[in-house]
Amino acid sequence: MRFLKQHHKYFLASFFLLAAILVFPSHTLAAPKLDLGRYKKGSQYLVVAYNIRPGKSAAIRSLPSSSSTKLATLKYSDAVVVDQSKITPGVRTKWIPVLLPNQNTTGYVSTSIVRLKAVSYDSFKKGATPYAYDAICYGLKYLGTPYQSGGNDLKKGICCSALVTKCFRKAGRYMPETYVINQYNECTFISRRQLKPGDLIFYRANTQPPYGGLVHVAIYMGNGLILNATGHTGSTYPNGGICIKTLSYGSHLASRAIYGRLS
Numbered sequence: 371m372r373f374l375k376q377h378h379k380y381f382l383a384s385f386f387l388l389a390a391i392l393v394f395p396s397h398t399l400a401a402p403k404l405d406l407g408r409y410k411k412g413s414q415y416l417v418v419a420y421n422i423r424p425g426k427s428a429a430i431r432s433l434p435s436s437s438s439t440k441l442a443t444l445k446y447s448d449a450v451v452v453d454q455s456k457i458t459p460g461v462r463t464k465w466i467p468v469l470l471p472n473q474n475t476t477g478y479v480s481t482s483i484v485r486l487k488a489v490s491y492d493s494f495k496k497g498a499t500p501y502a503y504d505a506i507c508y509g510l511k512y513l514g515t516p517y518q519s520g521g522n523d524l525k526k527g528i529c530c531s532a533l534v535t536k537c538f539r540k541a542g543r544y545m546p547e548t549y550v551i552n553q554y555n556e557c558t559f560i561s562r563r564q565l566k567p568g569d570l571i572f573y574r575a576n577t578q579p580p581y582g583g584l585v586h587v588a589i590y591m592g593n594g595l596i597l598n599a600t601g602h603t604g605s606t607y608p609n610g611g612i613c614i615k616t617l618s619y620g621s622h623l624a625s626r627a628i629y630g631r632l633s
Contacts, residue, residue, distance in 0.1 A: 401482035406466065407459030409452060409486050416489045416510070418595065419466050420449035420616050423483040430477035430608075434465035441470060441477045442608060444484065449595060449614040450607075451513065452486065471514030472607045489593045494567045497592070498631045502568025504541035506589060509533060509597045509612065516611040517601040522548060524612075530587050533599040533612060534570065537589065543632065550584040557630025565629055567592040574626040588615070590629075 409417050421428060421444045430450070432439040444450060453476045456467035465478040466486070494503040518527025524536060532548040539545050546552035554572055565571075573586040588598035594617050601610020608614075 401464045401480050403462040403464050404466075404481055404486075405460060405462050406452075406457045406486075407461075409488060410454050410457045410459055411488050412454070414491055416491065417452040417454060417486060418449045418489065418614060419444075419452055419468055419479060419484045419486050420595075420614075421446050421483055422485050426483050428479050428483050430468060430470065430479045431465075432475075432477060434463065434467075434478040436480070438478075441473060441475070442606075444479055445609055447616045447619040448608045449616060450479070451614070469513075470607065472516070472611070473514075487593060487595075489591065489595065493592050497567035498565075498569045499543070501538055501541040501543040501632070502566070505537040505543070505568060506591055506597060508540045509537040509589060512612045513614070514607040514611060515599070516607075517599055517603060517605040519603045527603075528599050528612065530599045533597075534587050534589060538632070550587045553587055554584055554628075554630065556632055558633045560629050560631050562627070562629055564631075565590050565592075566631075568632070570630045570632065571596060572628040572630060574628065588619075 411417055424446050426446065428444045429440045430442040430444055432441055450468040453467040453469045456476055464481050466481060466484060467476050468479055470477050491507065494506045497503060512524045515524055516527050517529065519529055521527035521529050522532045529548070531550045531553060534553055535545040535548045546556065550572065553570060557570060560569065567590060569590045571588045571590055572584050575583055575585050586600065588596040591597050596615050596617060596619065598615060599612045605611055
């Protein structure tokens, strides 16, 4: 009898565990509580939260609650800037406050599939060229601008090559008109491990020869992050428009990348 009771107890425990797994995805159950205090770095740092799980996405909510309104979705390799003003040191939480500049608000993303990293603005000064710091800082001012194919407006809509041209011209470096091939021709080429802030990353249409034309360009920020204008016309932050991504952005594109340094 005791044997049956014990097995009945184990059966119930297993049943409820299986039900929890089916109802709540594993990445949700595993959401750790973090003390975000060590990420309260101040204005000299850019702190970002980025999605590390291929094929998974995380909702950015209006409040630190899964029942609150969804404001945006953080897809794999997307990165958003943490709102450090909303961090209370010493308080452990499962929700990270993040800035949504296109909505002029702060949202909250679960720690379930997100990691954090802090990037010093001073690190941009150790870039590949003396233009890196000013170019990156200028582009970051316009996070949230929507993507526009052929667009040339930092507020209304812009394409990838126009962003690069505007950032480096603002930094004092001559750049040709806004075509990726023209920017490509301005560079000497380096390996991925040689990348420094301010280098350019070009993406080709195919992985095998003939590789096809260049389809995208981004600015390397350092620490595994890129600044770019991406998406289809109308794409918005954080998935598209002027946004931050990790180097793993668009796995179908990452394998086709060429790394260039402005000469």
